[in-house]
Amino acid sequence: MTADPGSSALAAVVATRLRTRLAVLSLVLVAGCSSTSDPADDELVTPSAAPSSATTDTGAEQGAVAATSAPVISPAVEQDLDSALSTPVEDSVYPAVGDPRIDALLYDLDLDWDPEARRLEASAIVTFRAARTAPRFQLDLGPRLTVGRLALDGEAVDFARRGKDLVVKARIRADQRYELTLDYVGTPEPAQAPTTRSDFSTTGFTITDTGEVWTMQEPYGAYTWYPVNDQPSDKALYDVTVHAPMPWTGISNGRLTELTNDGKTTTSSWQLTEPASSYLVTLAIGDYTHSANTSASGLRVDYWTPRGMATGFDGLQTAAESVDWIEEKLGPYPFDSLGLVVTDSMSAMETQTMVTLGNNDYVLSPQVVAHELVHQWYGDQVSPADWSDVWLNEGMTMLMQWLYEDDFDIRPLRGTIQDARAGDQGLRDDYGPPGAYDPQQFGSSNIYYTPGLMWNELRVALGDDEFFRIARSWLEENDNTSVTREKIFEHWETETGRELSDFFDAWITGPTTPAPGVPKG
Numbered sequence: 024m025t026a027d028p029g030s031s032a033l034a035a036v037v038a039t040r041l042r043t044r045l046a047v048l049s050l051v052l053v054a055g056c057s058s059t060s061d062p063a064d065d066e067l068v069t070p071s072a073a074p075s076s077a078t079t080d081t082g083a084e085q086g087a088v089a090a091t092s093a094p095v096i097s098p099a100v101e102q103d104l105d106s107a108l109s110t111p112v113e114d115s116v117y118p119a120v121g122d123p124r125i126d127a128l129l130y131d132l133d134l135d136w137d138p139e140a141r142r143l144e145a146s147a148i149v150t151f152r153a154a155r156t157a158p159r160f161q162l163d164l165g166p167r168l169t170v171g172r173l174a175l176d177g178e179a180v181d182f183a184r185r186g187k188d189l190v191v192k193a194r195i196r197a198d199q200r201y202e203l204t205l206d207y208v209g210t211p212e213p214a215q216a217p218t219t220r221s222d223f224s225t226t227g228f229t230i231t232d233t234g235e236v237w238t239m240q241e242p243y244g245a246y247t248w249y250p251v252n253d254q255p256s257d258k259a260l261y262d263v264t265v266h267a268p269m270p271w272t273g274i275s276n277g278r279l280t281e282l283t284n285d286g287k288t289t290t291s292s293w294q295l296t297e298p299a300s301s302y303l304v305t306l307a308i309g310d311y312t313h314s315a316n317t318s319a320s321g322l323r324v325d326y327w328t329p330r331g332m333a334t335g336f337d338g339l340q341t342a343a344e345s346v347d348w349i350e351e352k353l354g355p356y357p358f359d360s361l362g363l364v365v366t367d368s369m370s371a372m373e374t375q376t377m378v379t380l381g382n383n384d385y386v387l388s389p390q391v392v393a394h395e396l397v398h399q400w401y402g403d404q405v406s407p408a409d410w411s412d413v414w415l416n417e418g419m420t421m422l423m424q425w426l427y428e429d430d431f432d433i434r435p436l437r438g439t440i441q442d443a444r445a446g447d448q449g450l451r452d453d454y455g456p457p458g459a460y461d462p463q464q465f466g467s468s469n470i471y472y473t474p475g476l477m478w479n480e481l482r483v484a485l486g487d488d489e490f491f492r493i494a495r496s497w498l499e500e501n502d503n504t505s506v507t508r509e510k511i512f513e514h515w516e517t518e519t520g521r522e523l524s525d526f527f528d529a530w531i532t533g534p535t536t537p538a539p540g541v542p543k544g
Contacts, residue, residue, distance in 0.1 A: 121254025138234025418474020
């Protein structure tokens with residue numbers, strides 16, 4: 024997630040310089056349009072393209088936005104369940120969400136959305152490993168959703184509802200794998216977010232005035248629309264199918280494996296083949312158009328934007344260029360697909376392989392797009408095992424955003440660091456240190472700016488080459504896992520040969536802004 028634009032004095036400076044940056048970009052990205060026609064029954068759906076900068080018979084040049092008639096459809100593959108094995112934990116900040124007895128491996132969801140009735144009819148198949156032997160287990164599922172049929176390995180079992188807790192009264196044995204199937208129906212309702220941020224107050228399934236849907240669910244809220252072990256230590260694979268009235272399209276994570284219609288309903292299927300924490304899953308349903316461009320490294324970037332969206336394309340479509348910039352520092356993009364979907368939100372979220380962005384100038388700015396893309400490495404490829412370590416995501420990403428702003432003449436790094444350091448003590452006083460924050464102040468600026476400053480101290484002390492070598496090695500060693508602060512501290516101490524315990528403790532849990540500098544030995 025990006026930093027709250029209303030919580031720091033830096034935001035005003037960034038907004039001023041952003042206008043200059045976008046004026047330059049608009050000279051490069053010239054808008055155009057393309058038309059669409061009504062496809063016949065059972066034809067491939069071909070959403071009309073979003074405004075684009077270049078169209079050729081043979082495809083788009085690198086960095087230019089192609090006016091594609093339809094997105095690429097990839098064949099579905101058999102999911103590798105072993106790749107999703109996790110070690111679930113009870114969260115220290117929000118212990119009421121998640122169940123450490125469950126290690127979810129695959130969520131297979133079929134979602135039918137009726138916008139007029141505001142009604143979701145759905146079925147779920149949850150394949151999981153029992154992390155321990157237990158007489159019962161539970162998943163999180165929104166209380167507004169009524170469960171019908173429920174079975175474990177094909178046999179009907181008793182269950183109970185206690186608020187959002189779906190308690191399954193069946194014995195499970197450690198390390199055995201099970202398949203839970205259920206049908207459910209209702210009008211999902213977002214959960215209250217534990218935050219005072221200005222850009223969001225609820226999380227999960229959100230319905231607009233016109234019946235369109237978007238989701239952002241950090242630190243929890245996935246449970247508002249599907250049965251889930253809603254805690255970040257439990258990563259899982261996803262197969263998601265969405266049915267929506269034409270011409271609407273359902274957007275989710277991963278590769279698009281189906282996009283068809285029967286003359287009334289659009290069906291889209293998505294497959295996420297590398298495991299993700301539940302807060303990194305997205306669902307958006309609405310009248311979307313599609314366009315794409317390609318990074319210099321050959322990564323196709325898909326853009327799903329609301330039909331008629333008039334502004335914001337310039338910043339949004341810098342994503343391919345940003346991927347190239349990030350890869351130079353953090354290594355190759357870690358997944359097999361990348362898309363961005365624009366919704367009616369006010370914020371932005373690093374949802375894995377399909378970044379979710381609100382429809383406003385700040386969120387669609389180049390530096391915020393870059394911020395969410397950096398999260399594909401720091402936050403998605405490697406995620407926190409516990410919400411006390413959300414700073415693991417945001418600190419490195421904030422530093423990368425500052426470097427991006429400096430490299431692209433949006434905001435000089437020196438001034439950014441000065442302002443962030445000047446405001447650090449106030450953040451600690453108001454919200455707590457980043458590794459011991461007030462649980463009712465989730466996502467405040469202390470988890471962004473404070474660890475960003477810490478990582479910059481290390482970068483200056485080590486030099487860019489050594490700093491980013493270690494940053495890359497961390498990702499390589501912990502690919503597709505959820506980790507703790509102790510593990511990353513140990514990694515940096517081993518790689519640098521320095522005793523950094525006091526340095527890390529002062530920055531992450533200390534009540535006072537540390538003095539500049541890094542221990543040499």
